[in-house]
Amino acid sequence: MKQGMEKIPYHWFEEIINLAGERVVVVNRDGVVIYINSSYCEFLGTTVEQAIGKSVEDVIENSRMHIVAKTGQKELASLHPINGSEMIANRYPLIIDGELVGAVGTVMFRNPEEWRLYQSKIQHLVEEIKYYKTKAEKNQKSKYYFKDLIGKSAPFSAVKSLAERISGSQSAVLILGESGTGKELFASAIHNNSLRAAFPFVPINCASIPEHLLESELFGYDDGAFTGAKKGGKKGQFQLANRGTIFLDEIGDMPLAMQSKLLRVLQEHEILPVGGQKSIAVDVRIIAATHRDLEKMVEEGKFRQDLYYRLNVIKVEIPPLRDRVGDIELISVKLLEKLERKFYRKGILLSDEVIERLNQHKWQGNVRELENVLERSINVLDGNTIEIAHLPLYLRDQETVSIPIKESGCKKKGAANTVAMPVQSLKDTLASVEKQAILNALSAANGNKQEAAKLLEIGKTRFYEKCKIYDIQ
Template identity: 75%
Template sequence: MMNLRIGEIPNNWLEEIINLSAERIVVVDRDGVICYINEAYCEFLETTVDKAMRQPVLDIIENSRMHIVAKTGQAEIAAVHKIKGSEMIANRFPLIVKGELVGAVGTVMFRNPEELHMYSGKIQHLVEELKYYKTKAEKNIKSKYHFSDLLGNSTSFLAVKTLAERISGSQSAALLLGESGTGKELFASAIHNNSIRSAFPFVPINCASIPEQLLESELFGYDDGAFTGAKKGGKKGQFQIANNGTIFLDEVGDMPLAMQSKLLRVLQEKEIQPVGGQKSIPVDVRIIAATHRDLEKMVEEGKFRQDLYYRLNVIKIEIPPLRERKGDIELISIKLLEKLEAKFHRKAVGLSTEVIERLELHSWPGNIRELENVLERCINVLDGTTIEIPHLPLYLRDQGLKSKNSQAMNPIGPEKIVPLPVLPLKEALAQVEKQSILNALVVTNGNKQEAAKLLEIGKTSFYEKCKFYDVR
């Protein structure tokens, strides 16, 4: 057996490796004369290596550009090359040795027209399959939630739910107001499912999560060649996909002013104009918008268009935060646990009485989303079937201690109040700030960008505070 040193391969091995490769290879010198061509290429060209060697490349390979690349030194990648009535994919590279242009190397990806046809057939099949599933997906954009999924018996919640059911048959725009995590998308979905548009798409869009430069093309689509990198044939926008149905614009308060004017035009004219397009496309959609921001204040500050605000605010629905419906926490928790049981393959998970009391003590700045995150955390550390106090996150366990301490302040009546230890104001504020950051990170499952939004501070400021308080 031949022993080879690293990096040492015999010439006859190299030639065999080239012949076994999928590509057909030809090498020419500066004058465009063939100085190497492999057998596979010659077989395709219906010639032999002996006949092709030392011949001008144009005499052997029709429509060749190898001699041009050998002169200019400019590579031609993935070029279409017609040979023997078939369009091949060719790559042509300048051959530079020790800084000098000495010739060119060319490859062709397909051995014969039949192979090209086979590849084309496979690709075409995949393209058709993709079109089928894309069309099917567009047709099956359905809202998942109904009014029966909106749980709560508190007076404030039932009033809002009743109003939402009453206006679901309307065609007017609706504006859902409420803090993050109160279930605005669930309400929008339920309104759609209870309307005459329920057989058509429900398309939710988070205006805050789409980069400003992409928002217009995402909402209104674009035409073929509208910009560099645009998909051939263009792309449908979400308004077209939602035609005859409902489009839900979540976090509409984060929409840039330039886009607000374009959205206003859609509401007024009931038509869209794709990016790069010359023709307007009529659309029939009901718009449900939502935000946790104070739009009236934003209008006063010039950050939100007044005319758009009035267009969206035809029907206003204010969803109460979880802290104003403490009596619903147990009912919502049980429903959320059913959902989490399926996700984590658990059964019959329950809550102890102490845990329910502790949950009702908390102020829930992250609302139902925070509650779901807390319960998910509990299931992850649960060793039985009942969630107990030790399974709760530390900040909820401390909630009970704070409550006990507040009771301990006045054990014998209002005249004998025993004050808690007093900290320097700067230290006390720092503790509160750090705890608020930790709470926000729990609510957002560690997502710092979302936590910064929840605290209504900038991302840079949030990261600086995390560094200062050693929060990772």
């Protein structure tokens, strides 16, 4: 055998791992320890013989290895409290031949002090990576095309056809539709089918940016514009979108003061950075979207009429999922393809009963809710076919049980009435009621989350947290 071609003997690997200074554990899909090195066992106060074959939860305090082995989602630089200290742990899904078979965990830093020493040495590299990452994200291209818009129902096909026809125009587009119907996907597809496709597509969620930051985010700022302003100033999203498309999502949540400044951009095709003295010409196509009734907001003085007419040159109204008869199965199949990649699974199917149940549901959260339901189902799926039992409780065909009801009077002794009562946990029942209450409040408040929070008599922060928990946009 030629020099340098000799293979490393198998029994060397244990010593190599120990010399590398890392503590290593490997579990299978069921979270059972199938390998752990002696260095890790010494730290845990156990032995390799005692640890192998046991559930990782019984071997390692506060372990999450069994979770990573199920979800396939890696967890890097995670704080892991153990033995009265905090380690820095990395957990990786173990994928062999495209199949998720388990997980590998390593402990690189035994305590926060070791981590801080290491961090001080690489801090400048971390900052440089963040800079280039931010720059790359801002130059991201639009990633959705009309072929990605799935559906053959008459209402959806008509809207998709309209969007394709107007994509080559330079006029402003107003996309209307409930939350979760795919407004950003349509905006992205329109951009990619336009003459601006080679230039940036910049999406902005007007509802997620604090009011006092919105102007500087959209138009940028000059050097010294305010305390804490970055030296040399900063370009706004309109400048970054120059020659391309800017997508203003949730335009109905834009403050009135900002609406007038946006109107000026549409009329003059130029922006004025915060603290700036000179206007900057920009060439952008604006696509705006909202789930609100802008005409009603105009009547109530909450949205500028002149801006509404400037934005509403071409109107695209996306139908809600409940009105798209025949599309739910097609969309589900496409979403499953996406989720299979996320969960390292293949060949996941829907039973006929599940398809029927999905078609019966009202889908207040539209496609976003459908994806949430399918992802939840895959998390509890053992085989390859999603059945009714894998669906969330509020979608299941609830089992019933006969509960005797005592009566006095004309009933004979021993006789009892029975009534069918749904069987589900109190936690799930309360969650379903809470989610419905939030949806009802949002409907009553025309989508205004602050007003909805007031109707429910809870704080704004708590309301937003609840919306995040229940995936309500």
